[in-house]
Amino acid sequence: MGPVDLPADALVALFAELTGVMFCAKDAEGRYTEVNDAFVRRAGRRDRAAVVGRRAGELFVPALAERYEEQDARVLAEGRTLRHELELIRRAGGVPGWFLTTKVPVHADGRVVGVVSVSEDLRSADEGDPALPALSRVVDLVAARVDDPPRVEEMAATAGMSSSALERRMRAVFGLAPTQFVLRARIDRARSLLTTTGLPLAEVALACGFYDQPAFTRQFARLAGETPGQFRRRARPVGPHGVGPA
Known part of the structure; x- marks a missing residue:
């Protein structure tokens, strides 16, 4: 039996069942044409009808909307898939979480007519993975060197494997390339310092x-x-006396 071409409505129905993956499709003008419930929650709307037909600038803060539109423009112009873009996205309830986004061009009649996007929620590593003990040393190294991020070669040496092997294992276990893992650690530390200390932003940056x-x-x-x-400011609301958490 040869390959089966699934109809578009079947694929949309499939993505609608996913809770840890956000799905959306856009036309060439940047309007959302399909979304799943996870995406609706991400956009802070009540149902699909409040999202379909709108553009990113109508749903998200300017910095995010500009990034999404820049990504879409690249996919539409080049006709090539954009893979594994690391993003910090708010989950249901407002809790920030790390996601990996991939965007694929949609072709029709020899031209690109839209973009399909999925964003996968990055969960914790599989503790049963045989590579985890070696990678645990890498995790410790990165945590200890947030203020002086280690290079991939140092991380590979710590794990006792080649850089290419480290790349494969970290993608398999964490869903991230080594450089993405380091960046996530740095931003996570920044989030912690921003919410638990009063350090000036310049000092947070250096740390x-x-x-x-x-x-x-x-x-x-x-x-x-x-x-x-x-x-x-959003994470540490000002209290009744004008300083500190409420």
């Missing part, structure tokens, strides 16, 4: 391995859709 505050702000906003200052 997380960024050479200055503007570089830190750009990277944080690119991944989280808001600046570090905005994240801090």
Whole structure:
């Protein structure tokens, strides 16, 4: 029996059942044409009707909308898949979580007519994976060196494997390339410092391995859709006396 071409409505129905993966499809003008419930929750809307027909700029904060539109423009212009983009996205309830996004061009009559996107929720590593003991040493190294991020070669040496082997194993266990894993660790540390200390943003930047505050702000906003200052103010609301948590 040869390969079976599934109808589009069957694929949409399949994605509708997924809870840990956000799915959406857009036309060439950037309008959402299909979304699943996980995406609806991500957009902060009540149902699909409130999302379908809209553009990213109508649903998300400017920094995120601009990033999504830039990604879409690349896929539409080049006709090539955009793979494994690391993003910090708010889960249901407002808790930030790490996702990997892939965007695929949709072709019709020899041209690109839209984009299909999936964002996978990155969960914890599989503790039964035989590579985890070696990778645990890498995790410890990265945690100890957030202010001076290790290079991939150092991480590979710590794990006792080649750089290419480290890449394969980290993708299999964590869903991330080594450089993405390091970046996630740095931003996670920044989130912790922003919410549990009153350190100035410049000091938070240095503590997380960024050479200055503007570089830190750009990277944080690119991944989280808001600046570090905005994240801090939202996470630590001002109390009745004007200082500290409410």
